[in-house]
Amino acid sequence: MYFSESEENYIKEIYHIQSVQGMVSTNALAGALGARAASVTEMLKKLQKKKLVHYKPYKNFSLTELGNRVALEVVRKHRLWEYFLVHKLGFSWHEVHDIAEEMEHVSSRELIQRLDHYLGSPAFDPHGDPIPDKNGKLKIIKQNRLTEVPLRKWVIVNALKEQGGHMHQLLKHYDIHIGTKLKVNKKFDFDGSLEIKMDKQTPAIISGEVAKNIYCTV
Amino acid sequence: MYFSESEENYIKEIYHIQSVQGMVSTNALAGALGARAASVTEMLKKLQKKKLVHYKPYKNFSLTELGNRVALEVVRKHRLWEYFLVHKLGFSWHEVHDIAEEMEHVSSRELIQRLDHYLGSPAFDPHGDPIPDKNGKLKIIKQNRLTEVPLRKWVIVNALKEQGGHMHQLLKHYDIHIGTKLKVNKKFDFDGSLEIKMDKQTPAIISGEVAKNIYCTV
DNA sequence: AATAAAATTTAGGTTTACCTAAAAATTATA
DNA sequence: TATAATTTTTAGGTAAACCTAAATTTTATT
Numbered sequence: 001m002y003f004s005e006s007e008e009n010y011i012k013e014i015y016h017i018q019s020v021q022g023m024v025s026t027n028a029l030a031g032a033l034g035a036r037a038a039s040v041t042e043m044l045k046k047l048q049k050k051k052l053v054h055y056k057p058y059k060n061f062s063l064t065e066l067g068n069r070v071a072l073e074v075v076r077k078h079r080l081w082e083y084f085l086v087h088k089l090g091f092s093w094h095e096v097h098d099i100a101e102e103m104e105h106v107s108s109r110e111l112i113q114r115l116d117h118y119l120g121s122p123a124f125d126p127h128g129d130p131i132p133d134k135n136g137k138l139k140i141i142k143q144n145r146l147t148e149v150p151l152r153k154w155v156i157v158n159a160l161k162e163q164g165g166h167m168h169q170l171l172k173h174y175d176i177h178i179g180t181k182l183k184v185n186k187k188f189d190f191d192g193s194l195e196i197k198m199d200k201q202t203p204a205i206i207s208g209e210v211a212k213n214i215y216c217t218v
Numbered sequence: 219m220y221f222s223e224s225e226e227n228y229i230k231e232i233y234h235i236q237s238v239q240g241m242v243s244t245n246a247l248a249g250a251l252g253a254r255a256a257s258v259t260e261m262l263k264k265l266q267k268k269k270l271v272h273y274k275p276y277k278n279f280s281l282t283e284l285g286n287r288v289a290l291e292v293v294r295k296h297r298l299w300e301y302f303l304v305h306k307l308g309f310s311w312h313e314v315h316d317i318a319e320e321m322e323h324v325s326s327r328e329l330i331q332r333l334d335h336y337l338g339s340p341a342f343d344p345h346g347d348p349i350p351d352k353n354g355k356l357k358i359i360k361q362n363r364l365t366e367v368p369l370r371k372w373v374i375v376n377a378l379k380e381q382g383g384h385m386h387q388l389l390k391h392y393d394i395h396i397g398t399k400l401k402v403n404k405k406f407d408f409d410g411s412l413e414i415k416m417d418k419q420t421p422a423i424i425s426g427e428v429a430k431n432i433y434c435t436v
Numbered sequence: 437a438a439t440a441a442a443a444t445t446t447a448g449g450t451t452t453a454c455c456t457a458a459a460a461a462t463t464a465t466a
Numbered sequence: 467t468a469t470a471a472t473t474t475t476t477a478g479g480t481a482a483a484c485c486t487a488a489a490t491t492t493t494a495t496t
Binding site: 085088089090091095098099102103105106107108110111114115118 | 307317332
Binding site for chain 3: 038040041059
């Protein structure tokens, strides 16, 4: 079965929203895609006909089992390409999203199979998000917000989510990346900033804004 | 300036036909693209408005300087991806065309720059075709059809052009690939077949059909 | 429960890239 | 060189994926 680039994008975005919110609304999806609600409704009818979504007019919707499989394939492609871009071509993790957004639509299954093998079947992409395996299975690890981690316990950074801003500059400055070991010494309730301590470095203060986007294993 | 996937395909195809025939006709282009003449005319007007082609109604046309630059960029992307697919992912040369056809439309310049560097700036793709460098420069080597090469002279295979058939099976059987050293012992005018001799192998007969698609350096 | 607000869908357009069939221009042939 | 054949263009349509504005349905509020 063939899916257009647009269909794939809709499915992928439904998958993402669903994984956070359970059910998806027309407006939420429109917002995420940068499209208008009317366009979403139209596409929804198309996806329903292809048995990719459960949808009743005026109601929230979700992916069918088939829809989920398709979404996981697209996510797998996206994240494998991100891994390739960072670990083979030397891009930094914050630069690869848009490029992978294009590459994820290349259709060859054989290509992805070989790419996966070539990369050593990685389980996580450069942002720390899990890469679905060939069967759509995800290695789930708990991603705790640095803002909610117990004080004075050593933790390891396992994910960084950039919102399109320039957080990566700050992280580079502090030399915080996936794998970094650190602990939170204090929380300043006034502005939500944290004092953190890293191996062989004097303690530093990071804003709550940044800390919110750093996830770790306790 | 942005070009759609379709526009890129038209430009690339004009480039290919042009490189053989000098000027391009509506029908020839339609044939090469699997489209109808009317569609070609329509696109031609669009490409002309964007100053990519020299075009007068009812006349043959060709790429402008700008069109040529764009074509070379697309060709560069196509061939670099082919090289990647063969030398990094282990595909065989005859399997990569269609995949590269999709990958060539990924737009990031930075990506291609890094890919090129990662691959070691190769000058030829797995079919033996030259890969344009960043400035569009091609390393030209003479590609002599095996059918037209002097008898009893050692030559080296430098290109293989598969027409979509199963020639590669035959070539694999004979163990003929780019870099193979061989000489033509005899030509049989009756059916155009050739007796060839390779290092450490007893002479073999190959059909004119196959020989036509093998190119070499004398 | 009635009404206001918000969310969603429908109706009717647009653009891109195709198409067929008919008309026009060019080229080849008698 | 007139006419036939071929090539190319024009005219008019279709499908996908978007849009705005208006209508409808659902949800929230008084």
